[in-house]
Amino acid sequence: MIHTGNAVVVEDIRKAYGDLKAVDGVSLSVAEGEFFGILGPNGAGKTTTLEIIEGLREPDSGSVRLLGESPWPRRVPLLPRVGVQLQASSFFEKLTAREQLETFASLYGVGATRAHEMLDLVGLADKADTREDKLSGGQRQRLSIACALVHDPDVVFLDEPTAALDPQARRNLWDVLRAIQARGKTIVYTTHYLDEAEILCDRVAIMDKGRILAMDRPAALVRGLDAPTHVILERGSLSAADAAALPGSGEVGEDELSLTISTRQPAELLSALANRGALEGLQVRTATLEDVFLNLTGREYRA
Numbered sequence: 690m691i692h693t694g695n696a697v698v699v700e701d702i703r704k705a706y707g708d709l710k711a712v713d714g715v716s717l718s719v720a721e722g723e724f725f726g727i728l729g730p731n732g733a734g735k736t737t738t739l740e741i742i743e744g745l746r747e748p749d750s751g752s753v754r755l756l757g758e759s760p761w762p763r764r765v766p767l768l769p770r771v772g773v774q775l776q777a778s779s780f781f782e783k784l785t786a787r788e789q790l791e792t793f794a795s796l797y798g799v800g801a802t803r804a805h806e807m808l809d810l811v812g813l814a815d816k817a818d819t820r821e822d823k824l825s826g827g828q829r830q831r832l833s834i835a836c837a838l839v840h841d842p843d844v845v846f847l848d849e850p851t852a853a854l855d856p857q858a859r860r861n862l863w864d865v866l867r868a869i870q871a872r873g874k875t876i877v878y879t880t881h882y883l884d885e886a887e888i889l890c891d892r893v894a895i896m897d898k899g900r901i902l903a904m905d906r907p908a909a910l911v912r913g914l915d916a917p918t919h920v921i922l923e924r925g926s927l928s929a930a931d932a933a934a935l936p937g938s939g940e941v942g943e944d945e946l947s948l949t950i951s952t953r954q955p956a957e958l959l960s961a962l963a964n965r966g967a968l969e970g971l972q973v974r975t976a977t978l979e980d981v982f983l984n985l986t987g988r989e990y991r992a
């Protein structure tokens with residue numbers, strides 16, 4: 690079957706390791722140009738799913754179309770069109786960042802100019818002459834992404850590219866990922882950071898125990914929860930009884946630091962609070978993908 694406009698089409702793939710069903714009937718499709726996230730806790734089956742789509746692993750059953758072709762057994766014409774960053778990135782020993790990229794580029798028959806462009810894109814131009822083993826964790830991650838991109842693939846697969854990075858390095862990498870998407874690339878990535886996926890992804894699949902529990906735009910998944918908004922005030926700014934009497938107010942809870950009002954009419958509640966001059970230090974918390982996970986599995990999300 691030909692799916693025009695879809696970079697990836699996966700139908701009912703399964704992979705077991707002995708008794709363990711690592712991937713247990715996964716179907717999904719990713720549109721060209723889409724930023725698609727596969728989310729879930731450790732061991733959910735994200736990496737196995739990704740590796741099957743990339744053609745690095747054979748599924749026990751089910752089918753995969755990557756740019757209209759089956760990626761398994763290895764299909765050589767697909768390779769130039771696909772970029773893969775592996776979780777354990779492997780570099781050539783003792784080469785500088787620039788030399789790593791030039792080496793990858795030459796393997797694909799791509800000129801050195803492109804290698805330098807990629808160093809710029811991932812923000813490593815000033816580290817071009819630094820040996821790969823002297824780079825920080827975040828810089829290594831960015832270098833491995835640059836290597837996955839050097840041959841200008843149409844589809845890029847990234848396995849936990851932001852794992853083990855400090856918050857600033859994670860944010861820098863988000864900019865890189867957005868820049869890649871802005872170049873028209875399709876991105877399929879795995880992460881166990883639900884907050885990050887909510888910000889970056891056009892669509893996400895939430896996986897647990899080898900299955901996809903939900904798949905949609907992050908905002909649609911959150912909206913589908915139909916959860917109340919929580920308005921949080923500093924304790925003492927309003928009594929619990931006064932808070933409960935405000936228009937739009939639902940349940941009210943208090944702890945040592947704060948007073949939390951749940952509401953299904955946040956606009957009304959906020960305007961009532963504004964009229965009372967009680968907006969100082971106010972926070973508004975809406976549901977997140979973590980709440981979606983909790984709702985789907987009955988357990989708290991633990992990356």
Ligand SMILES: Nc1ncnc2c1ncn2[C@@H]1O[C@H](COP(=O)(O)OP(=O)(O)OP(=O)(O)O)[C@@H](O)[C@H]1O
Binds near residue numbers: 733734736
């Ligand atoms: N080669 C293998 N042999 C046996 N079991 C495996 C193998 N690869 C993965 N598994 C198991 O399959 C399950 C899914 O693993 P997978 O790596 O796909 O999960 P993941 O969601 O990517 O987790 P993580 O975030 O920890 O990488 C895990 O329980 C894992 O231990």
